[in-house]
Amino acid sequence: MDQPLLTGLLLVATPVLEDPNFRRSVVLVVDDNTDEGTVGVIVNRPSETAVSDVLSGWGGFASDPAVMFAGGPVGTEAGLALGVPASSKDAPLGWRPLERLGEESQVSGLGVVDLETPPEVLGGGLEALRVFAGYAGWGTEQLRAEIDEGAWYVLPATDADVFSAEPENLWSRVLRRQGGDLALVSTFPEDPRLN
Template sequence: MDEPTLTGSLLVATPLLEDPNFRRAVVFVVDDDPAEGTLGVIVNRPLGLAVGEVLENWSGVATEPAVMFSGGPVGTGAGLALGMPGGDHAPLGWRPLEGAPHEGSQVEGLGVVDLDTPPEILGGALGRFRVFAGYAGWGAGQLADEIDEDAWYVVPAVVDDVFSAEPESLWPRVLRRQGGDLALVSTYPDDPTLN
């Protein structure tokens, strides 16, 4: 039997995770391979830099807010883009996520966009598009250890998480929609010493 994959899920930082790179982060898992490791992007950290300032030709394609996002602490000099076709066909320069999505996730049609593809060819075929500077990465077994240490909640993703118009409020919203104890965690104060 195959091991369950985390591809297409969200990793939501627990209040105990104090690493400044991931404090209150919501990470969308782009690829999870038990032998190779896990790659994801932080979807709730918009940067104050318009997509057009970095990738001029892609400025008219980006989903609002049309800014670059800090995808994570690894490879910050490179971009990783996610998108959804606006129609029924898979356009050139777009590929779906590998494998079946995490149980409960609703990310059908979400995939990786090759930024080397001319936007004139691909841009009009995309209904949604977001660019991340850098990514979050874990070696084989590393993320499983962090989950076991209560650093992350693993929850199903929906497409609107990745393309949220209000990314700064994503951490409490994702937790709240889980219900139960996680909904209660969504009210955890940013600085508990001020409570």
């Protein structure tokens, strides 16, 4: 049986996921290819380093907070950027949409930004921009095994999740809006031993 592709969806760490790289993380799946594995970025880990300190010319286009985000433990010396075009009619040069089952992501207009494109060419064509240092990666079937083990909730994403001005509280907010049992999970204490 074919598994549905996860591109454009969120992976929200369950409270049982203790790996410090992913504890209480919210990961947007950027590319899910069942033959090659899965790539995502953690969208709730801002750093203290301004985008402008790392990528000349891009700082003025970055969404608040305009800092680099720790996208994951893999390739931390490389940058990956996500953006939403200012116009839904014309895709700006240097931007490509996330694709899910041959269609655009459920996240309205979200795509990958080529940081090699001069910022003066692409930057003004973006409504939102987030830059990540590193990414999260899983080998073929590795992520599905983690989901089956109960390490991740797979949930729909919104633009507000990816470009949140308050990313530190995103884990609780995403769970709370699901209602039911997941809303209850959103109140799970950081350290249950202190409860």
